[in-house]
Amino acid sequence: MGLGILGKKLGMTQIFHEDGSIVPVTVIKAGPCYVVQKKAAEKEGYSAVQLGFEEIKKARRINKPLAGHFKKANVLPMNFLREF
Template sequence: MSGLIGKKVGMTSIFDENGKNIPCTVIEAGPCVVTQVRTEEVDGYNALQLGFDDAKTANKAAQGHAKKAGTVAKRKVVEFQDFEGEFKLGDAVTVDVFKEGQFVDVAGT
């Protein structure tokens, strides 16, 4: 299961072929940085930890964790289990992990 972290930018609307106005949410999705790779041998499961949006301030633990990945501390860090594709520490994950027309589930807070 692939995933991406993003944030809401705003709202807009589009018109379909019949002229009906459809409201749409605009989301800035990625790029996310791989901050940790979890493996079956070491951690007992496979997962990728992705970070998004540079943090303005961060504690020493977060700075050290991000330094291992060759990036700066991130504001939001989320782990995705059974991530599709081969990524290594420090790789950038963009919307290219999805195919055009693919349906996605979006969860927000």
């Protein structure tokens, strides 16, 4: 099973090294990530963890099956769901 973290790109900036060279970097807001589901190899055939990131501001925009999925995990509805 791999490890993962979800984040959102905030923008770009630059870092200056001591020798004067400039390196472009990406600024990322990471987390908080919530474990929404754990998948076991015995039941699903593979091992994985489903992570959720960024709470949905308007919960009425999700469908009923997905709302039930989040309710079962006891977390608020999330914008992004990814499996690692």
